[in-house]
Amino acid sequence: MKVTGALALLRALEHEGVEVIFGIPGGASMPIYDPLVDGSSIRHILCRHEQGAGHAAEGYAWATGRVGVCMATSGPGGTNLVTPIADAKMDSVPIVAITGQVPTPVVGNDAFQEADITGITMPITKHNFLVKDPALIAETVREAFHIASTGRPGPVLIDLPKDVLLAETTWSWPERINLPGYKPTTKGNQRQVVEAVKLIMAAERPVLYVGGGVIKADAHAELAKLATVGRLPVVTTLMARGAFPDSNELCLGMPGMHGNYTAVTAIQKSDVLVALGTRFDDRVTGKLAAFAPYAKVIHVDIDPAEIGKNRAVEVPIVGDCKDVIAKLAAELDARQHEAGGVPDRSAWLGQLTDWQRRFPYRYDQQPDGPLKPQYCVERLRALADDDTIVVAGVGQHQMYASQYWRFEHPRHWINSGGLGTMGFAVPAAMGAKVGQPGKRVLAIDGDGCFQMTAQELATSTTEKIPFITAILNNGYLGMVRQWQELFFAERYSGVYLDPDVPDYVKLAEAYGAVGFRADDPGEVDAVIEKAFSVEDRSVVIDFRVDPREMVFPMVPAGASNDDIILDPEGASPTSDPSEAPIL
Amino acid sequence: MSNATGGGGTLHTISVLVEDKPGVLTRVAGLFSARGFNIDSLAVGPTESSGLSRMTIVINVDTKPLEQITKQLNKLINVIKILEHEPGSAVERELMLVKVRASGDDRARVMEIAEVFRVNIVDVTASTLTLEATGKPDKLEALLSLLDDFGIVELSRTGRIALGRGDRGIKERVLRAAND
Numbered sequence: 199m200k201v202t203g204a205l206a207l208l209r210a211l212e213h214e215g216v217e218v219i220f221g222i223p224g225g226a227s228m229p230i231y232d233p234l235v236d237g238s239s240i241r242h243i244l245c246r247h248e249q250g251a252g253h254a255a256e257g258y259a260w261a262t263g264r265v266g267v268c269m270a271t272s273g274p275g276g277t278n279l280v281t282p283i284a285d286a287k288m289d290s291v292p293i294v295a296i297t298g299q300v301p302t303p304v305v306g307n308d309a310f311q312e313a314d315i316t317g318i319t320m321p322i323t324k325h326n327f328l329v330k331d332p333a334l335i336a337e338t339v340r341e342a343f344h345i346a347s348t349g350r351p352g353p354v355l356i357d358l359p360k361d362v363l364l365a366e367t368t369w370s371w372p373e374r375i376n377l378p379g380y381k382p383t384t385k386g387n388q389r390q391v392v393e394a395v396k397l398i399m400a401a402e403r404p405v406l407y408v409g410g411g412v413i414k415a416d417a418h419a420e421l422a423k424l425a426t427v428g429r430l431p432v433v434t435t436l437m438a439r440g441a442f443p444d445s446n447e448l449c450l451g452m453p454g455m456h457g458n459y460t461a462v463t464a465i466q467k468s469d470v471l472v473a474l475g476t477r478f479d480d481r482v483t484g485k486l487a488a489f490a491p492y493a494k495v496i497h498v499d500i501d502p503a504e505i506g507k508n509r510a511v512e513v514p515i516v517g518d519c520k521d522v523i524a525k526l527a528a529e530l531d532a533r534q535h536e537a538g539g540v541p542d543r544s545a546w547l548g549q550l551t552d553w554q555r556r557f558p559y560r561y562d563q564q565p566d567g568p569l570k571p572q573y574c575v576e577r578l579r580a581l582a583d584d585d586t587i588v589v590a591g592v593g594q595h596q597m598y599a600s601q602y603w604r605f606e607h608p609r610h611w612i613n614s615g616g617l618g619t620m621g622f623a624v625p626a627a628m629g630a631k632v633g634q635p636g637k638r639v640l641a642i643d644g645d646g647c648f649q650m651t652a653q654e655l656a657t658s659t660t661e662k663i664p665f666i667t668a669i670l671n672n673g674y675l676g677m678v679r680q681w682q683e684l685f686f687a688e689r690y691s692g693v694y695l696d697p698d699v700p701d702y703v704k705l706a707e708a709y710g711a712v713g714f715r716a717d718d719p720g721e722v723d724a725v726i727e728k729a730f731s732v733e734d735r736s737v738v739i740d741f742r743v744d745p746r747e748m749v750f751p752m753v754p755a756g757a758s759n760d761d762i763i764l765d766p767e768g769a770s771p772t773s774d775p776s777e778a779p780i781l
Numbered sequence: 782m783s784n785a786t787g788g789g790g791t792l793h794t795i796s797v798l799v800e801d802k803p804g805v806l807t808r809v810a811g812l813f814s815a816r817g818f819n820i821d822s823l824a825v826g827p828t829e830s831s832g833l834s835r836m837t838i839v840i841n842v843d844t845k846p847l848e849q850i851t852k853q854l855n856k857l858i859n860v861i862k863i864l865e866h867e868p869g870s871a872v873e874r875e876l877m878l879v880k881v882r883a884s885g886d887d888r889a890r891v892m893e894i895a896e897v898f899r900v901n902i903v904d905v906t907a908s909t910l911t912l913e914a915t916g917k918p919d920k921l922e923a924l925l926s927l928l929d930d931f932g933i934v935e936l937s938r939t940g941r942i943a944l945g946r947g948d949r950g951i952k953e954r955v956l957r958a959a960n961d
Contacts, residue, residue, distance in 0.1 A: 503852035
């Protein structure tokens, strides 16, 4: 059958099961939009900025586990996708970005809206393609989706010159994928699994250090089995919140720069650290040389380059977390049976419980005092159900959300971890809602972040994709302000935004959403209840929070995790010898 | 660890078998600069199989960062196979063209050096000689240090190429891996 390149592209995307594309058309990509008029199983959602389209594709991928698709034209359309593509690379999010390109005869001539997008995105994609022959479109799409979704997931870009989209070709769907240089190892080596289990069996202070790879691999059930079988405490990184339920007594919550004392210190004092789908990021390790100094490390990851990159490893296991964790749980179960049960680690588990009791996250909300951001998150959580998908941008609000939300399920927490992309939340929430229309989607955002991508509220209204954005509005770039207060002698520079500009309630209304505001703690519950009762439109809540509030605990950048600061007064539990933890 | 560059390490020669696709050289070179590693020399050319190119890359790093480089290279979709050549386990050669000032008495002395090193004289002018030299990098260095006294007008080198010693080729290992 004769088709244009553009129709071949649409057919190929349909074959891949794509149900939605987030995009904006332009000169070079117009041929793709023409066959959409004749009908396709794919819904095109017209965004207001390509960055929004890219983050929406990411949010969709986070929430569903499927490949998110975004589309832009040549030149500025493609360059506007650069930030979401880099974000997806850092957080291993499977997306396929499709860009139009100027016609091949003028490629390299500085034509109107020309940019070398494959060159630009080479370091931030898992792979990219420039397709010069319409007959290759179908196989390129198939390869792109395969690369994006398998192994360590990531972004793939396909660049399509306009003349290739307009040219005629014969449609056929490739039977096989021919990628001789791409064969991810998914099955964990059983001998290594046995070595790992021996270490775990002998451990006195084991900790499971769980990263986003566990969620990517859909390995939460296997993780629950491993933790339960071995009575092994679990820390869930920023990328892994929800991989293990916060309500489980073995869950210690988030480690890292703004993690809680127990999660941070459990890793520091551990003798066997089981790292699962995680990459020893500097925000988790603090000063690398002082990270988990007593621990023998077992590292499970599907990307061999992550193993040994930052931390030397006793037992490396390359493989998919779902496969490897299942094997670890089975082997541990068998060996424990032979040995007569789970090793007695009551002293360790008791120590952890004691730390949790003594050093919880804390803040002080006075009934007539300024509204605290943590209180807003806690009340949102109390009034929401477990099935709510929470999305955050980057900064203080992100940390409050991760700290104070209680996650029970995987794929219910979406944020920008590695790249730290401000403006992520609103479009990602929109994408998540498209992927999970039956669930409530709540963006917890900062006022700085919100203003970077708020235009997607227009998309939300016109495309009927309702979600809630709760702005923790402190009128500042709060995290930068916090660092200036702590590390730059309170010399505030370039951080004041003004909480009244824009008027977020009016802005919401201008976009066709509903706006609410809460200034005092007493108003919070009523506003949340009103927001939750709106189902047909998006909602923006303007929480006017205390600009002086800071995120704690905190491990200053470059410091050892042992030097964790618990509160603004600089209290550190280890500064008192009588409180020194075991070891 | 992963950002160690240049100096302080040892020279490693790796052969990288890649698909002959547009941009593959940029991907490889870009990976080195993005991860903060320096390339000492790089040579690319076709192989015995159509569709495959072979890069020979010389890197000055310690063993640990080298492992990170090869792991990252392996993640490039167009990279088929990487071989690190142990010292002495490979035949390594480089081609060099060098234009030397050689008039008067110097001309005979340069020609004598060329003969000793068994290199060809490929261009002659009234004041210069151009030599074509092939060999191990240390041979070329020795030649250059002798020619330096006469004055080197211009120099062009190809970068090192290498083949492992023994009866097996890099591709056979690839095919064996594919059949596993």
